[in-house]
Amino acid sequence: MKKSLETPFLTETIAALMVTPSRQLKLGARILRLLLKSDPSILDRVKFNENVNYWWVTIHSSSLGEIVLCFWLPKSWSERHDHYHCWNITIVLLGKLIARLYHVSGSKFFTFKKAEVGEMGVTTTPSWQIHSLANPFERLSVSIHFYAFGRPEPILFVED
Numbered sequence: 001m002k003k004s005l006e007t008p009f010l011t012e013t014i015a016a017l018m019v020t021p022s023r024q025l026k027l028g029a030r031i032l033r034l035l036l037k038s039d040p041s042i043l044d045r046v047k048f049n050e051n052v053n054y055w056w057v058t059i060h061s062s063s064l065g066e067i068v069l070c071f072w073l074p075k076s077w078s079e080r081h082d083h084y085h086c087w088n089i090t091i092v093l094l095g096k097l098i099a100r101l102y103h104v105s106g107s108k109f110f111t112f113k114k115a116e117v118g119e120m121g122v123t124t125t126p127s128w129q130i131h132s133l134a135n136p137f138e139r140l141s142v143s144i145h146f147y148a149f150g151r152p153e154p155i156l157f158v159e160d
């Protein structure tokens, strides 16, 4: 696994979160800890995919949609991808992310919306929208993603 050297950063940051007194945690960190305590298998199931460049785990999946937790190491990002029919809402629980929405003209991508999303900040991705998320910062970022009607393929395929 290419990112194995960086895994201790992820596990140590989460381990510190689990023993921090609640009163010292912001709301997003408290929610994350609640999720991790309610299902200890979450951390065992977190996986890294080189194609998408971040750690993620599905915490709910049904015909109505999916809920995914994403763990963004410093300097990590998602590739640009289309959401096709899937509408998404993302809430940053820890750290912050940069969210970009793109227009496509010919073979070029243009950023038409770029926003820094902080803790408990919300960003949405409409269906049929190409977007990307990135953590260019020095802290771990964790986000929770709600996908209506199933998570889209996180790789961009160009179709006629």
Ligand SMILES: [Fe+2]
Pocket: 081, 083, 088, 125, 131
């Ligand atoms: Fe997405």
